[in-house]
Amino acid sequence: MITTASAIGVAQAPDPGADLPSYVDGVCRAACTAARELARTDTATKNRALEAIATQLLKRHAEIACANAEDMRAAREHGLNEALLDRLELTPKRQESMVQGVREIAALPDPIGEILELRRRPSGIQVGRMRVPLGVIGVIYESRPGVTVDAAALCLKSGNAVILRGGTESLRSNLAIGRCLHAGLAEVDLPLMAVTVIADPDRAIVGELLRAQDGIDVLVPRGGRSLIEKVSSEARMPVLRHLDGICHVYVDAGADLDKAEAVAYNAKTQRYATCNTMECLLVAEAVAAKLLPRLGRRFLEARVELRGCERTCTLLPEAVPATEQDYATEFLSPILAVRVVADLDEALAHIERFGSAHTDAIITENLDRALRFLREVDSSSVLVNASTRFADGCEYGLGAELGISTDKLHARGPVGLESLTSQKFVVLGTGQVRT
Amino acid sequence: MITTASAIGVAQAPDPGADLPSYVDGVCRAACTAARELARTDTATKNRALEAIATQLLKRHAEIACANAEDMRAAREHGLNEALLDRLELTPKRQESMVQGVREIAALPDPIGEILELRRRPSGIQVGRMRVPLGVIGVIYESRPGVTVDAAALCLKSGNAVILRGGTESLRSNLAIGRCLHAGLAEVDLPLMAVTVIADPDRAIVGELLRAQDGIDVLVPRGGRSLIEKVSSEARMPVLRHLDGICHVYVDAGADLDKAEAVAYNAKTQRYATCNTMECLLVAEAVAAKLLPRLGRRFLEARVELRGCERTCTLLPEAVPATEQDYATEFLSPILAVRVVADLDEALAHIERFGSAHTDAIITENLDRALRFLREVDSSSVLVNASTRFADGCEYGLGAELGISTDKLHARGPVGLESLTSQKFVVLGTGQVRT
Numbered sequence: 072m073i074t075t076a077s078a079i080g081v082a083q084a085p086d087p088g089a090d091l092p093s094y095v096d097g098v099c100r101a102a103c104t105a106a107r108e109l110a111r112t113d114t115a116t117k118n119r120a121l122e123a124i125a126t127q128l129l130k131r132h133a134e135i136a137c138a139n140a141e142d143m144r145a146a147r148e149h150g151l152n153e154a155l156l157d158r159l160e161l162t163p164k165r166q167e168s169m170v171q172g173v174r175e176i177a178a179l180p181d182p183i184g185e186i187l188e189l190r191r192r193p194s195g196i197q198v199g200r201m202r203v204p205l206g207v208i209g210v211i212y213e214s215r216p217g218v219t220v221d222a223a224a225l226c227l228k229s230g231n232a233v234i235l236r237g238g239t240e241s242l243r244s245n246l247a248i249g250r251c252l253h254a255g256l257a258e259v260d261l262p263l264m265a266v267t268v269i270a271d272p273d274r275a276i277v278g279e280l281l282r283a284q285d286g287i288d289v290l291v292p293r294g295g296r297s298l299i300e301k302v303s304s305e306a307r308m309p310v311l312r313h314l315d316g317i318c319h320v321y322v323d324a325g326a327d328l329d330k331a332e333a334v335a336y337n338a339k340t341q342r343y344a345t346c347n348t349m350e351c352l353l354v355a356e357a358v359a360a361k362l363l364p365r366l367g368r369r370f371l372e373a374r375v376e377l378r379g380c381e382r383t384c385t386l387l388p389e390a391v392p393a394t395e396q397d398y399a400t401e402f403l404s405p406i407l408a409v410r411v412v413a414d415l416d417e418a419l420a421h422i423e424r425f426g427s428a429h430t431d432a433i434i435t436e437n438l439d440r441a442l443r444f445l446r447e448v449d450s451s452s453v454l455v456n457a458s459t460r461f462a463d464g465c466e467y468g469l470g471a472e473l474g475i476s477t478d479k480l481h482a483r484g485p486v487g488l489e490s491l492t493s494q495k496f497v498v499l500g501t502g503q504v505r506t
Numbered sequence: 507m508i509t510t511a512s513a514i515g516v517a518q519a520p521d522p523g524a525d526l527p528s529y530v531d532g533v534c535r536a537a538c539t540a541a542r543e544l545a546r547t548d549t550a551t552k553n554r555a556l557e558a559i560a561t562q563l564l565k566r567h568a569e570i571a572c573a574n575a576e577d578m579r580a581a582r583e584h585g586l587n588e589a590l591l592d593r594l595e596l597t598p599k600r601q602e603s604m605v606q607g608v609r610e611i612a613a614l615p616d617p618i619g620e621i622l623e624l625r626r627r628p629s630g631i632q633v634g635r636m637r638v639p640l641g642v643i644g645v646i647y648e649s650r651p652g653v654t655v656d657a658a659a660l661c662l663k664s665g666n667a668v669i670l671r672g673g674t675e676s677l678r679s680n681l682a683i684g685r686c687l688h689a690g691l692a693e694v695d696l697p698l699m700a701v702t703v704i705a706d707p708d709r710a711i712v713g714e715l716l717r718a719q720d721g722i723d724v725l726v727p728r729g730g731r732s733l734i735e736k737v738s739s740e741a742r743m744p745v746l747r748h749l750d751g752i753c754h755v756y757v758d759a760g761a762d763l764d765k766a767e768a769v770a771y772n773a774k775t776q777r778y779a780t781c782n783t784m785e786c787l788l789v790a791e792a793v794a795a796k797l798l799p800r801l802g803r804r805f806l807e808a809r810v811e812l813r814g815c816e817r818t819c820t821l822l823p824e825a826v827p828a829t830e831q832d833y834a835t836e837f838l839s840p841i842l843a844v845r846v847v848a849d850l851d852e853a854l855a856h857i858e859r860f861g862s863a864h865t866d867a868i869i870t871e872n873l874d875r876a877l878r879f880l881r882e883v884d885s886s887s888v889l890v891n892a893s894t895r896f897a898d899g900c901e902y903g904l905g906a907e908l909g910i911s912t913d914k915l916h917a918r919g920p921v922g923l924e925s926l927t928s929q930k931f932v933v934l935g936t937g938q939v940r941t
Contacts, residue, residue, distance in 0.1 A: 457935025500892025
């Protein structure tokens with residue numbers, strides 16, 4: 072049974088009748104204490120905790136599956152749509168990949184304590200920067216139990232305590248996973264409050280978390296646009312957020328059309344519902360007549376609906392006319408907006424106007440234009456001759472990610488371990504004073 | 507005469523009768539356009555602009571002095587206190603150092619466009635990060651005309667447009683400086699709106715700027731606590747801010763007492779009103795009886811009032827008993843809180859409780875404890891055997907600074923050129939697709 076205002080891992084579980092503000096305050100205080108201990112914990116201990124968590128997730132496989140089945144049953148009863156049910160479901164394959172993910176994070180280098188360089192200054196002091204944890208990370212996410220494991224493992228490895236508040240539909244799954252996380256922490260004597268799974272289904276608790284600026288150092292919302300917007304406007308602490316992924320592929324006049332065809336097709340069709348999927352194809356008019364019919368055939372075979380500008384529709388009779396709104400839409404489905412542009416400048420202007428600063432690619436063999444595109448497109452990932460689908464923490468070698476930040480400050484692009492740290496200045500002297 | 511709702515550098519100055527929201531919107535749009543051009547501008551052009559600005563500041567020296575004299579006269583009439591008058595005044599020496607500052611920024615390496623490394627991934631793509639400008643920086647500051655020059659030069663060098671809103675008492679000085687900035691930009695054909703000096707004395711404009719999240723990428727407030735708090739709570743965009751500087755020096759049992767005396771004395775007395783001045787001295791009890799009388803004498807000579815714990819008062823009869831509040835106070839004056847602590851752990855706990863995460867130092871010859879202090883004190887600067895007064899952009903080799911950030915995200919410590927940039931991912935491929 073789920074009791075109101077209780078969190079697993081709270082050393083002294085708060086009164087079931089306690090009010091929400093003091094409940095959240097208690098959770099934050101306990102997390103802060105745990106964060107201080109985690110910041111001091113060495114790499115080997117953190118890795119042993121992660122390995123123990125992976126083992127627990129395997130051992131309690133059936134328990135997690137049962138909890139998830141119950142969540143699924145309740146969600147179906149409440150009429151959740153298929154897309155949400157799909158996110159909620161923990162198939163055996165997904166459970167396996169959760170375990171795999173934890174082990175991959177254990178294998179990543181520990182960013183904490185690293186000092187990149189120590190430079191000697193004219194005064195005689197040596198100045199460097201040391202990577203340290205942020206402290207307490209709050210994660211507010213939809214009903215997607217895999218996030219519980221990913222977020223906990225990333226925060227643990229980077230020495231941060233984490234407060235996890237997943238969607239209410241996934242509560243049983245999250246609690247089952249939370250028991251594995253705590254069992255793993257307990258095995259190596261790390262504080263259980265390093266990971267708090269908020270077990271209170273009351274949605275008002277999200278509002279309380281957003282106001283807890285003294286207890287949570289940074290908040291990461293993961294979910295649909297309305298959640299992100301609520302968190303962005305109400306959170307009193309810094310937020311790492313991911314807005315839309317309206318990603319472009321621009322095929323330049325200097326493109327190799329075989330590469331263009333392969334990349335554009337992959338960027339759209341490899342997966343439709345991911346944030347780094349191409350939503351709009353821009354084609355330089357010099358190559359449009361050659362490229363579009365080839366690509367059009369392939370998209371037609373893949374049943375991708377094409378919405379194009381006038382010139383596109385002339386070249387591709389199967390395309391329907393695109394509206395202004397189509398260029399500003401993250402379809403997340405087999406629909407593609409297409410536009411023929413005069414040149415790179417027109418492509419840059421289009422991306423500037425309609426893009427979401429997420430991921431954009433140029434296909435060209437022309438070095439000057441490739442460099443201009445790299446420099447001038449103000450997106451978190453900018454690619455030359457590669458599919459937008461590569462914009463991903465694993466593909467970039469960062470390991471698992473806590474999301475993709477479309478903001479410019481602090482973390483930009485995939486939020487991996489390094490984004491969960493800050494760099495403080497360290498100074499080594501031998502008694503220097505300032506004159 | 508100052509007209510309402512006019513800004514120098516607005517290509518088409520807005521209607522004097524225009525409402526504030528649309529005025530600010532116009533300023534932001536123009537700044538965004540300028541920012542795009544600045545982002546593309548090469549290093550040589552930016553440096554020529556800075557040199558031209560320095561020349562203009564020299565040439566229009568008398569014009570700036572007159573404008574400042576008028577600001578000073580009006581401020582005296584309005585009964586501004588001495589501390590504020592001191593900040594407002596542009597002495598010949600300060601004017602000189604403004605020019606010097608601009609030239610130093612011109613001499614710094616340009617961070618924009620730098621790609622730190624390109625790593626080849628198993629898929630064949632090469633992944634790196636490129637430093638790019640943030641876009642439009644807003645700076646809201648008190649009546650301190652030197653900030654106008656520093657901020658404009660730092661933003662220009664880092665390829666950002668800047669919107670400057672200084673205190674109303676410094677309006678004439680800022681406008682005179684603004685004319686130099688624009689003359690310098692004009693000489694090298696850079697857009698004037700790269701720097702906007704808001705010339706509207708209406709304080710309501712600050713509120714409008716705080717709501718302009720679509721036009722301003724990051725806001726930097728510089729000033730007293732009330733300004734910082736207003737900006738932190740009302741700003742809709744990310745903020746780089748500097749709260750209190752309650753800085754500690756902890757003299758460890760393993761300290762060299764000569765170094766301890768020199769560093770502690772310097773950290774307090776070299777300047778009283780700076781944010782990196784020591785406000786609290788912590789002394790391990792093992793060395794308190796030896797160190798405190800020596801230091802006490804010197805502080806007495808310098809007329810520093812000592813407020814100590816019980817043991818301090820026993821060792822230093824001239825000290826008065828400290829209250830809890832004294833340990834939580836940024837005195838910015840010749841007052842020092844002193845406390846004898848059992849050991850490093852007690853010192854860490856004290857700093858954790860009373861510190862402001864700004865700058866803290868340990869004096870010790872013991873390597874283990876030095877490393878623990880470096881790692882565990884969660885402040886923007888942590889020093890071993892050096893004065894807290896070194897926590898400064900110039901001393902760290904960053905050049906001028908736009909302030910010192912006590913936040914953990916993005917910029918921590920002195921906010922130099924690098925803090926005014928973001929890093930986006932760049933990917934070079936040869937037609938790779940994701941499988």
